[in-house]
Amino acid sequence: MIQKIMYFCIMDEKAWFASWFDTDYYHLLYKDRDLSEAKSFVGNLCNDLQLPKGSKVLDLACGKGRHSRTLHSLGYQVTGADLSENSISAAQECAEEGLQFIVHDMRDVIPNLTFDAVFNIFTSFGYFDDSAENEKVIRSVHTMLEEQGLFVIDFMNAEKVIRTLEPPKKITKGGIDFHIAKNYNGKHILKEIRFEDKGQSFHYTERVQALKMDDFRKLLTENGFEILRTFGDFDLHPFDVAVSDRLILIAKKR
Numbered sequence: 001m002i003q004k005i006m007y008f009c010i011m012d013e014k015a016w017f018a019s020w021f022d023t024d025y026y027h028l029l030y031k032d033r034d035l036s037e038a039k040s041f042v043g044n045l046c047n048d049l050q051l052p053k054g055s056k057v058l059d060l061a062c063g064k065g066r067h068s069r070t071l072h073s074l075g076y077q078v079t080g081a082d083l084s085e086n087s088i089s090a091a092q093e094c095a096e097e098g099l100q101f102i103v104h105d106m107r108d109v110i111p112n113l114t115f116d117a118v119f120n121i122f123t124s125f126g127y128f129d130d131s132a133e134n135e136k137v138i139r140s141v142h143t144m145l146e147e148q149g150l151f152v153i154d155f156m157n158a159e160k161v162i163r164t165l166e167p168p169k170k171i172t173k174g175g176i177d178f179h180i181a182k183n184y185n186g187k188h189i190l191k192e193i194r195f196e197d198k199g200q201s202f203h204y205t206e207r208v209q210a211l212k213m214d215d216f217r218k219l220l221t222e223n224g225f226e227i228l229r230t231f232g233d234f235d236l237h238p239f240d241v242a243v244s245d246r247l248i249l250i251a252k253k254r
């Protein structure tokens with residue numbers, strides 16, 4: 001049998017982040033990143049931020065809305081926004097008074113909405129080829145925030161990821177063997193994901209800029225933000241470049 005090979009990241013005209021995150025396979029592979037993880041992390045963040053109940057918050061790149069739902073359960077008015085139509089249509093099943101979801105590109109300003117806080121969680125940044133696009137995201141967030149508004153970015157600790165690149169591995173989820181190999185090309189962390197399903201071979205590449213603390217400091221401070229605090233994991237231990245898994249930044253609109 002001649003096997004049909006589909007190299008989506010090459011053939012698909014869409015950027016990798018517009019196609020991969022919109023597939024059921026992405027959600028299957030990351031299904032352990034679930035609501036309970038979101039509840040614990042968002043609970044810790046909200047304790048730290050001390051946002052008054054009723055505050056307007058944006059979950060930017062919300063996926064299926066696990067952090068949005070948690071934020072809403074804590075008493076905030078939440079908008080979840082994501083580029084993936086499939087994720088937003090799944091999220092919309094949980095929409096209710098004070099919890100809405102929209103398809104939206106994070107580089108743009110959402111017309112007629114402002115927020116007291118914007119959350120960008122679980123490495124949902126650094127996807128674009130041109131780093132000027134990063135600035136577009138930061139400036140759009142700045143425009144949408146009220147004065148003194150807060151911006152939370154949860155990113156990987158790229159320096160640790162690069163230093164501890166794991167050998168290729170196989171992860172089996174939902175009966176599918178995902179073959180995963182991570183590499184660093186000097187600018188991006190690349191995660192090659194190959195698998196077969198229903199007689200077809202698939203190959204996606206996650207391509208995320210290896211942004212470090214200094215990159216975020218520059219991006220944020222040059223675009224109207226002051227960094228208030230940084231943390232290194234979902235329990236909000238201090239950031240330590242040598243050991244932390246995450247780089248979590250809390251910034252305030254100047």
Ligand SMILES: C[S@@+](CC[C@H](N)C(=O)[O-])C[C@H]1O[C@@H](n2cnc3c(N)ncnc32)[C@H](O)[C@@H]1O
Pocket residue numbers: 017018021022033060061062063064065066067081082083084087104105106107120121122123124127
């Ligand atoms: C790693 S996932 C994280 C999703 C969610 N924050 C979570 O933790 O479940 C990254 C998300 O960014 C979204 N995304 C990618 N590019 C985007 C863009 N340009 N504008 C808005 N969302 C985007 C993807 O569709 C995906 O849902």
